[in-house]
Amino acid sequence: MTRPFTPYPFSPRHYPGEVPALVDGRDPATKAVAIVGGGPVGMTLALALARQGVRSVLIEADDSVCTGSRAICISRRSLEIFKRLGVVEGFLQKGLPWTGGRSFYRDTEVFRFTMHQDDEQSLPPMINIAQYQIEQLLLDEIERHADLIEVRWQTRVTAIEQLPDGGALLALRTGQTGHTGTAWQMRTDWVAACDGGRSTIREALGLKLTGTTYEGRYVIVDIELDSARATERLAYFDPPSNPGSTVLVHKQPDNVWRIDYQLRDDEDPDAAVQPENVLPRVQSVLDAMGETGAWSPIWITVYKANALTLERYRHGSVLFAGDAAHLVPIFGVRGANSGIDDADNLGWKLGCVVNGMASPDLLDSYSDERVFAARENLSYGMKSTEFMAPPSFAFDLMRTAVLGLADQHAAVRPLINPRQTHAIAYLRSPLNDAAGNAASDSFSRGPAPGTVLPECRLLKRTGDGASMAIHLTDLLEPGFTALRFGADPAQDDAWQQLQRTLAERRIPFGTITLGRSDAPCSAKPCTIDPTGHLHDMLDARPGTVYLIRPDGHVLARWRDGSAADAQRALGAVLTI
Missing domain, CATH: 3.40.30.120 (Glutaredoxin)
Structure with a gap:
């Protein structure tokens, strides 16, 4: 039984767009670091710099933390980073820990995986927590460092000029969307582009992501459902409830559930996200799971998998991180987690440079290490994507054979492994x-x-x-x-x-x-x-x-x- 659309159980704070005192249309103070993009990556970087006493200005186009369904899985490696930044307790209190998952072919369980967990660990291998909650926890800590982190809400970068003597000049607009608001400029020694997959900074510099874009599309639905079911990753291949589709299910805090399902090639993506087409599909998934409680839709969107990266993450005084640097398929939860790792790597190196401990050449190692990490993450992500949504007849034939044999033949079951994110070793750094x-x-x-x-x-x-x-x-x-x-x-x-x-x-x-x-x-x-x-x-x-x-x-x-x-x-x- 469905109920009408309900909002997320979260009320973000909203912030005004404020412009600093200007002299001839420019902020007279040169900033050490300007971080463009106030998502998890930009916020993590600001906190990493603050721990070293480095001042930064965080430039965010919206007036609050994010809304909607975005990243939901935070890995142990990311939790270790948050632990060093002093914010992990909030994540552990709010997030739902999990250690593994199950995969089904039609109505038969064919694979079960468990991530590494033993008595030596201080943190769970994974927690589920919505991105708006991630950002709020980070923002709460940022506001405790107001002396070092300046946040400019409702502010967009409209142009960037790298200066001959180093640093960059940013053209900004603060206020409502479009061409309204106040135009002003800011000079900064370093720019960290953490502004997402549609990066304004990347576009302004004429840089292109390269790699693979997959044709398959997926509908992402968040629902409210009160259930005592354990937190785990559930994957359904060709389920009787949604023949020909692949379905993923994740439980989140506050009775929010995410359901992802693959669209068939003959389905129109625009029509597929209409509630009258989505709600029956979701109900069939819940029926197959044995969930009988009333539920409400919250959010519907469509997603397309990409495996793309820049060739280099340092371009003069501009450094790219997160989705601005690379786009990783959602399978294996490497998107936000790899971006948080970017911020951690960049944070200590940029802090050393700004504080005069190291030459700017140290930042080249940021690019070397994190491009290597991105390529490894993309390799795993592509394997998972190609199994979740076979890109060709040959891949589909292979997957059908594996799923059909897995129930009786343990040797093929590892091929179903979703290859969850893990810490990358920089062995050639x-x-x-x-x-x-x-x-x-x-x-x-x-x-x-x-x-x-x-x-x-x-x-x-x-x-x-x-x-x-x-x-x-x-x-x-x-x-x-x-x-x-x-x-x-x-x-x-x-x-x-x-x-x-x-x-x-x-x-x-x-x-x-x-x-x-x-x-x-x-x-x-x-x-x-x-x-x-x-x-x-x-x-x-x-x-x-x-x-x-x-x-x-x-x-x-x-x-x-x-x-x-x-x-x-x-x-x-x-x-x-």
């Missing part, structure tokens, strides 16, 4: 070479340079002998961190001197001393690996040092590391 990682070859296992540090349970011992349970990621501040295993007290003075030297240069750096439970601990406080699990995962022994980047990736590692080794590695990356 130029920063790995700059840091001098020849010593890394002596490790038989553990995260290689460029890889995200794994999570692990630890104990922190205070000076009075008390202990508290923590996780490794609790120790990582928004700076560089040296993990010293079984640290030699004779080297403590050298490490303390390194910290003083870096502090004088305003380079955020800390050291963590890690020992086994049965080993003496000279540092107060110190961190204990009670089961030895972290030592085993990192192939660590007394004297081992891991140097961690501000984004949680390994920069360098040594069997017998010293403060001098860490200083050389940092010097090569930061040119200090």
